[in-house]
Amino acid sequence: MANLVDRNFAGGSIGVATSLIELEQISKQYGRRPVLEDVSFTIEKGTVTALIGRNGSGKSTLLSILAGLVQISSGKLSCKDPNLRIGYAPEMFPGLKLTPEQYLRSMGQISGLAPVLIEQELTTLFQLFKLEHFRKQSMLNFSKGMLQKINLIQSLLGSPSLLLLDEPMSGLDLPSMNKLADLLIVLRNKGTAIVFSVHEPQWIELLADQVHVIHEGKIVKSIQGSEKLNIKPSTYILLSNLSIQKLQQLKEMAGFISINTFKDSCNIERTALTVTSSESDTFLRVILESGGSIQSVEPRGGSHDLEKWMNPRS
Known part of the structure; x- marks a missing residue:
């Protein structure tokens, strides 16, 4: 994690496609209410997948399923990597009585990270998001933007191979948005698969390798490859x-x-x-x-x- 934000990494984009997760006609219902229906796509190593759609279309439920927090009602979800480490930043993150340091140390321990590694990563990420002076303060009075930064940091702990982000830019100021975008590009080129929901077209143009449009729980349009995004x-x-x-x-x-x-x-x-x-x-x-x-x-x-x-x- 010490060189997490170093742009001068070796290698570059992953050349050979490696599937991490495959979704085959998955559906989710709450009672009789369908939330997702016949959703199929593959998540590959070193790619960024954007999920777009209006509020209530099913994007957050899909991300929760990928994070292992929600069970599917039907279909098949296959994980191709038995050692897959998942990082997940939900859309809403509440203010807690804990300090960022207390909360993030606990999350790192739950993830099985060694204390030394936790401290190294927290130092790097607090500096990246300019939270060094707030790490020992209660989060109860934090702004939405500061809470979002803590939310993102916990998802990044342990260098996940699959990173799931629900509206990651929400609440961030413009410099923080740009820093996060730069970081996601670095992670993608190092092999991390990223799936994120988004409303802003500039982040799709900058980051996405593929886009899935979700409407009323169904994928109504899929675009593969940045050259096919039909940018105007x-x-x-x-x-x-x-x-x-x-x-x-x-x-x-x-x-x-x-x-x-x-x-x-x-x-x-x-x-x-x-x-x-x-x-x-x-x-x-x-x-x-x-x-x-x-x-x-x-x-x-x-x-x-x-x-x-x-x-x-x-």
């Missing part, structure tokens, strides 16, 4: 000083893709807005006319016909 241009706008009502108006405009509000390193609330490039001038004009401030405008890719599935609204 989009614009990433970093802004501030807009009311909730004005932000809601932006969501209703033609060309809207995604929006995320967070606090930056100076504790100033920012909003990251992604829109189609063809409509970016309109969005910029509306933001300024509504009294908003624009910090940066960055051309990026998009997600073509995937955009409609990234909107968390039902």
